[in-house]
Amino acid sequence: MLGIANIIEVTIAYLIMRESGVSRKLNDLRDVVQFSVAGPLIGSLFGGLTGAAIIKSFSANADNYLSIVQVWWLGDALGLMILTPMLLAFLYPKKQTFQPFQSVDLLVCVITAGLAGLVFSASNAEIGGVFLTPTLLLPSMLYLAARTNLKWTAIGICILSFSLTLLISHGEKPFGDLPMTLTILHGQEFIFTLSIASMGLATLMSHIRDHKHHLETRVAERTEELKIANRQLEELSTTDGLTGIANRRRFDEELQSEWSRAVRSSQPLSLAIIDIDWFKNYNDHYGHQEGDECLRKVAGILASVISRGGDFLARYGGEEFVFIAPDTDVDHAAAIAHKICDAFQAAGLPHELSNYGYVTVSIGVASMIPQQASKPYTLVKAADKALYLAKGQGRNQAVYAEI
Numbered sequence: 001m002l003g004i005a006n007i008i009e010v011t012i013a014y015l016i017m018r019e020s021g022v023s024r025k026l027n028d029l030r031d032v033v034q035f036s037v038a039g040p041l042i043g044s045l046f047g048g049l050t051g052a053a054i055i056k057s058f059s060a061n062a063d064n065y066l067s068i069v070q071v072w073w074l075g076d077a078l079g080l081m082i083l084t085p086m087l088l089a090f091l092y093p094k095k096q097t098f099q100p101f102q103s104v105d106l107l108v109c110v111i112t113a114g115l116a117g118l119v120f121s122a123s124n125a126e127i128g129g130v131f132l133t134p135t136l137l138l139p140s141m142l143y144l145a146a147r148t149n150l151k152w153t154a155i156g157i158c159i160l161s162f163s164l165t166l167l168i169s170h171g172e173k174p175f176g177d178l179p180m181t182l183t184i185l186h187g188q189e190f191i192f193t194l195s196i197a198s199m200g201l202a203t204l205m206s207h208i209r210d211h212k213h214h215l216e217t218r219v220a221e222r223t224e225e226l227k228i229a230n231r232q233l234e235e236l237s238t239t240d241g242l243t244g245i246a247n248r249r250r251f252d253e254e255l256q257s258e259w260s261r262a263v264r265s266s267q268p269l270s271l272a273i274i275d276i277d278w279f280k281n282y283n284d285h286y287g288h289q290e291g292d293e294c295l296r297k298v299a300g301i302l303a304s305v306i307s308r309g310g311d312f313l314a315r316y317g318g319e320e321f322v323f324i325a326p327d328t329d330v331d332h333a334a335a336i337a338h339k340i341c342d343a344f345q346a347a348g349l350p351h352e353l354s355n356y357g358y359v360t361v362s363i364g365v366a367s368m369i370p371q372q373a374s375k376p377y378t379l380v381k382a383a384d385k386a387l388y389l390a391k392g393q394g395r396n397q398a399v400y401a402e403i
């Protein structure tokens with residue numbers, strides 16, 4: 001018969017929780033409050049009311065109806081309050097942000113163990129005239145709730161409740177020299193308060209930690225995206241849009257840094273300006289689109305020759321290209337320039353309005369061991385002068401200047 005009261009209790013709690021949409025994982029404070037209202041508060045109250053009515057109707061219990069309700073209600077409420085969250089925490093384990101062990105945790109453990117020893121060894125809650133009730137352990141439980149999660153908090157509540165129940169069942173009076181019924185009532189109230197406060201705090205803290213972790217993850221993701229975007233922007237700002245090789249801006253930076261390096265190491269630095277011959281004619285004859293295509297092919301040919309690590313190729317502007325060869329004297333730079341002219345001959349890109357019948361280039365090469373007093377512009381000026389000579393001497397050739 002009494003089973004009916006339990007079925008009513010569970011059904012009411014279940015219906016209220018289902019209607020209010022409580023998550024079975026007791027994810028946030030709202031879930032914990034709704035669970036506490038639906039199960040321990042309302043469900044157990046209805047169970048108590050029904051159970052007490054059955055007891056009064058079918059047995060010769062002399063206690064008053066409301067006191068039976070109270071004992072039933074509190075007993076069931078506490079059972080639900082302590083065991084349900086723990087079972088749920090084990091059934092639906094949550095991925096939690098790891099909380100590293102801190103030295104203050106150890107201190108709290110030691111203090112709690114000391115307090116628990118005193119509370120549980122006190123006689124009628126008193127040692128040498130000092131009152132020590134289980135309420136002294138409430139801050140430790142709250143600390144456990146704040147530092148861990150619902151699972152460990154529920155385990156803590158279970159251990160404390162079990163110890164307190166054992167103590168009371170052995171006739172001890174941990175809340176002072178009170179009648180046993182009052183001791184039990186105080187014990188129940190204490191466990192109830194402890195459960196509500198600790199579980200609420202544990203859920204709240206878990207929620208805050210999850211939220212913080214989520215925010216940190218999002219910030220890290222956004223930062224990474226921003227870094228990639230910045231890198232792409234940086235690349236775009238230093239790349240020539242038409243040919244895909246480095247642009248003039250990047251060349252200026254590279255020249256400055258190679259120049260400084262060469263000044264420090266006293267090694268020769270070579271620079272060559274490469275200019276397509278009769279390119280105006282090419283554009284006029286084949287059209288501007290084909291001219292663009294020709295510039296891309298020229299960049300490809302140059303890149304295939306200037307492929308030594310450390311050498312640097314860029315589009316200088318218009319139909320002019322430039323390369324920097326660090327630690328390279330004029331002879332080696334001249335050898336590279338020759339290779340370039342040979343590569344154009346081998347490629348044989350048709351150019352009907354050229355004296356050679358194919359696309360050729362003129363190259364002005366300059367080499368020097370940079371000095372602190374001179375400027376990178378010296379090298380560019382010398383290469384430009386050599387290029388002018390190469391153009392004047394019939395094009396499709398390289399002219400060298402050693403400064």
Ligand SMILES: Nc1nc2c(ncn2[C@@H]2O[C@H](COP(=O)(O)OP(=O)(O)OP(=O)(O)O)[C@@H](O)[C@H]2O)c(=O)[nH]1
Nearest residue numbers: 275276277278279280281283288291292318319391
């Ligand atoms: N298609 C195309 N043409 C370009 C580009 N930049 C510069 N040019 C053209 O390159 C040509 C350069 O002509 P000039 O400076 O007279 O030189 P050139 O005709 O090559 O004669 P030399 O250098 O003396 O052999 C001009 O017609 C420019 O319009 C470009 O990005 N695309």
